[in-house]
Each structure stands twice: as C-alpha cells, then as structure tokens.
Amino acid sequence: MIKNISNLGDAAIYCDFGNEVNEKINLNVISYFNHLKKLAKENKIEGITNLTPSYNKLIISFDLSITNFKKITKIFETLKVTNNNQEDSKKIKIPLCYDEEYALDLVSLSKKLKIPTNEIIDLHLNKEYFCYMTGFIAGMPFLGDIHESIRVDRLQTPRIKVPKGSIGITEQFSNIYTFESPGGWSIIGNTPLEVFDKLNLNNPALIKPGDKVSFYKISKQEYLNWNE
C-alpha cells in the first residue's frame, strides 16, 4: 500500500510505496497505475497528463490549469485498489541469440563470475521475468529478478553505443536496448524482435509494466533469417 503521498512541485503527486525493490511492492505500484489509468480514461479523474510507475514509486502528473494537488489526493481517500494485475498483464516470449557476435560481455562475465558461459545462458533462460517498469529510453523494459549467481554491477566504463536489440544484465535486472544508446549493462545477447515499434502509433511498446517476459534461445542462422 502507499506509505506516503506528497507533492512533487506544484503539478505532480509523488506516491511512495517503500524503499525496497521487490515484485510485491512493484505489483502494488502497477495495480495503482492501471487503476488510475482506467479512471483517467473514463474521465472519472480530470486533468491527469501522465502516470509514471517505477520500482516503488508512482508519479501522477497533472495539468495545473484543470486540477490541483488537493483535488487529486482527495480521490485517494476513497480509492480501493486491489493487487490484481491479471487482466492487464500479458505473457511475452522474446527470441534471444546468445552468439558471441552479439553477446559482447558473456566471456568476460564468465571469467568474472567463474561460471561457464552456457550455464549463465541457462540461468538467464530458466526464469520468467516481471517487468518492473519501462523507460530510460523509449520502451526499454526493466525485467527482474535474475538469478542471484549472475548479478553484477554496471560496467566500469559504460559503452558509448550499445547495439539495438541488445539484452543486458546488471544487479537484479535484465533489460532490452530498444534503440542504439549509451549504456553500462553487461550485454549477453541480442533479439531480432522489434520491442519498440515507432511506426505503431497506438501501441508502440511491446512490453509494459506488469507483463511477464521469458526468453527463448535462437541460433545465429534463425536470428539472421528472422525478418524474412
């Protein structure tokens, strides 16, 4: 449940669900996010311009010429949100090629963790992940939690360019670089799938907060033939 509600400036509300990062708290954030999104869509709350869920916070931005902090927080007094993510959550399977051409950090990671590369791959594959949030770059999902034995810190020197489609890991998360971008995560493979489709004007992001994501392994040949 929400531990504290405060204002972030004069045109946003800061809902604090705690400081830990875990699925239970995040599911709570996402339940509120989905609930409020629905209310805003049905015009039951006026003036909301954005809802931004993250690990353990939810920020509600609003148009100060339509509403204000007091009017929106008043809604929270009667708001009943159950931790129900079922209807909004999708299961998504992402093809992933771990070939050395794409797995830029797999060998160095294997040396660092003292785990053979095929075992790292198996540990990454054998789990269904939960999407905590999307952002940093458009559509980038933050997926967790990865197996404890393959958790690492960010690279000492971040890459200036991480190729589009790269799958990275750091701390308890795995991500997908939806565009070429700078980045400091250890890259273990690449997906040929368009995870963020700019041309899809209604639904550009394949993965949304609360979705369940799993990876399946494809060969380099399958990767190269993907769009044919």
Next chain:
Amino acid sequence: MSDTYFEILRPGTNSSIQDKGRNHLYHIGITVSGAMDQRIFILSNALVNNDLNEGTIEFAYQGPLLKLKNGNVNFAITGDVSFNILRKNSIIEEGKCFQNYFLENEDQIDIISTKNSIFGYLSVEGGFEIEKIWDSYSVNTKAKVGPNNGEKFSAGEKIYIKKTKIENFVEKKIDYENSLEKTIRIIKGTNFNYFSENSKNKFFKEEYLVTNLSDRMGMRLEGPKLDNIVNTNIKSEGLVKGVVQVPADGNPIILFSDHGSIGGYPKIAVVITADHDKASQLIPGSKIKFKEISLYEAEGLFKIYSNDTKSYLEQIK
C-alpha cells in the same frame, strides 16, 4: 497536398517543430517535449489566428533563413529576437516580434538571433503540413521521437504550409514584456533532506551560474557544491519538467522539456510551473537565485501566470 513551402536556406543552430507537448506516454519512456517557453509559443499561434496548440518552429540562438515558395503566408515571430524580412524587390524590412506580417512568394525571413533569451517561435496561419506522431508535432532530437524522424531541421529541407493563400490579412500586435527576472521560485524536492544543512542554506542564499551545458533536456548550473549526506543515487523513479536534480558532483541540473522519463539522481527542488518559461529562457552566464515558496503560493502564482496569458490574448481579440 499543399504546394506552398519554406525552403530552408540556413537551418539555424537548433530549429525544430514544437507544440504544447505529448502526454500519456511517460510510462513507456517517452517524455513530454513541447515548447520550452509555452506562453510565447501560444501567443505566436494566436497572432496568426491558429488553434493555440498548432505546431510552430522553435529556434534557439541563431534561427533559420527561410524562402517562401508558391504562395503567400501570414506569419508571426515571438520572443526577444532580431530578424529581417527580405522582400523579393531586395528591400530589407526590420522585423518586430509579437506582430504578424504578410509574406509574399519568394520573400525570405532571416531570423538572425535571439537577444537576451534563448528560444523564439515562428508560426504561420493554418500551420505546417507535418505529420503528428502520437498526437503531437513535438520533436525530441535526443530520443529521435516525433515527425521528421525526430531530427531538427536541416539545410535544403522544405517545410510545407497547409494554407496556400491568405485572402484577408489583418494586422495584429501584442505589447509583450520579456522577463528579465533572475529569481527562480521552487518547492522543496522529495530528497531535500539528503543534503547537509550548510548546503541547503547555500542553495537559497548564493547565486548559481547558468553554464553552456544547457539544452532542451536540462540546464546545468554551477555554484556552491551541494553536499549529499545520505546517498548520491536513488532507485530510478519518474521525473517531471522543472525538477532540480543533483548528481554526485554536487552541481544542480534543472530538467526541461526533453528530460528522460525516469532517473536516479536525488531531487533537491522543483521549479514552480509559473516559472518554467522564464527559467528556460535564461542565457548561459546568467546568475540566478532560488527562492522557496509553498505549494499554496505556487498555485496562486500559476493563476496569475494564466491570467497574464489571457490578458495578452485579449489584446488581439
């Protein structure tokens, strides 16, 4: 499709199409973007009888040099800007901001530069023939989001204009006062208490310098280092325009229209909505001061800001 267009003879340093911005997409990592100075963006549309959220050309410092082809237009420029109209009979007319002009086929607009500010706006009656992306014209060049593949305008490009002919030109003018205010009013941020007592005092008492490292994403400031006594990183969370965040180096950054949707630096303050426009116009080298106010006061100041905008709009009704 229209045949009337501006040929870009010189694009200027950072010219892009902007409207009010793009909402409801923060949660998938797409920020609001939109005009840096919202009020004068609105006024530029009003001067040429447009919907107030029509797309305009925002420019920074040096603006574009544009040649009109196959038509005539009603245009206006807002901001603190020096520009000329180069008539086809080689007469050079000095342009004035906050009034509209009739531009004929083959005439040129030369936007030389902004003066004591950064951003200006060029609007044409009827708007530009550009495709909206996710319900907005706004371009975010860092994230490559928006029309024109998310790129700023470049030399040789053509910007098509929806309305090809102006039948009835009526002159309009706004008597506008550019802000020279150097005090930025803020509300304490959610991590205000991460900073030492000494730093908190200095944040309000001393001046901060606007550096060259400022753009549509944010404005980097230099001044007394803000000493974080709790943690220089927080778990990544949502951001909004106006947030003043402090990375480990202790120098504050004010976030503007193209800021990232989430971030992990502590937030010492948030600039009030009524001061977003004037903060975004502060040129590098400006010395600014922060002043703390309450949420209640900020809401009152926003009402005054909105009423001021309304009275400017009423001047041309």
